[in-house]
Amino acid sequence: MARFIDVHPINPQPRAISQIVTLIRGGGLIAYPTDSCYALGCQVGNREGLDRIKAIRKLDDRHHFTLVCRDFAQLGQFVQISNAVFRSVKASTPGPYTFILPATREVPKRLLHAKKKTVGVRIPEHTVTQAILAELGEPLLSTTLTLPGDEEPLTQAWEIQDRLDHQIDAVVDAGECGTELTTVVDLSGDEPEILRHGAGDTSRFE
Structure with a gap:
């Protein structure tokens, strides 16, 4: 049964x-709120957690997993960024964007896109998520909590616990969170490619 953990949204x-964080470090899989819907998250090196995420969402090797980072300095450890890309990403973070970029050797191979060797990264603007990341001291391996057959991602903690009670270890409830998906921008090629229009403004990438 998943633990239900209430967290104050501002403090x-x-x-x-x-x-x-103790639960995450112990191999746990959590559902947590962000500025863009709820996400599933576990430690980057948690192989079982990755398998559980894949099973819950029915994902294959073509899915881009996301490393949710505390800040730009942390993000830069896991992806390769040119000067031009640096400026675009820096100007857009923190915020509701996911960027697809070539991964560094710090990223486990099993997290990479099978063909492109890329990974998604983002820096959320959400107080509770930032608090978790600060305490954890490393990114969270994450994916948006959209269940198979659903058209919309889950945004209510009580519904997540009801539907995933025996498949995850905890649900973090901090009240309202984002209800719109992130904007996904592939910056791994010569030109930016918008893969999904979401909450983030795309004008600087068009």
């Missing part, structure tokens, strides 16, 4: 954040 309780 996250250190004890609650510590409980969440």
Whole structure:
């Protein structure tokens, strides 16, 4: 049964954040709120957690997993960024964007796109997510919590617990979160390619 962890949306309780991070470090899989819907998250090196995410969402090797990072410095450890890309990404973060970029050797091969050797990265603008990332000290391996057959991602903690109670280890409830998907921009080629229009403004990439 998934634990239900209430966290204050503006002043996250250190004890609650510590409980969440302890669970993550212990191999747990959580559902947590972001500025763009709920996401599933676990440690980057958690192979079983990755398999559980794939099973819940029925994902294949062509899916771009996302490393949710605390800040730009952390993001830069996991992806290769040219000067031009640096300016675009820096100007768009934190915010509701996911960027597809060539991965560095820091990223486990099983997280990479099978053909492109790329990975998704993002820096969310959400107080609770940022608190979790600060305590964890590393990115969260994540994917948006959209279940097979659903047209919309899940945005309510109680519904997530009801539907995934025996498939995840905890649901983090911090009240309202984003209800629109991130804008996904592929910056791994010569020109930016918008793969999904979402909450983030795409004008600087067009």
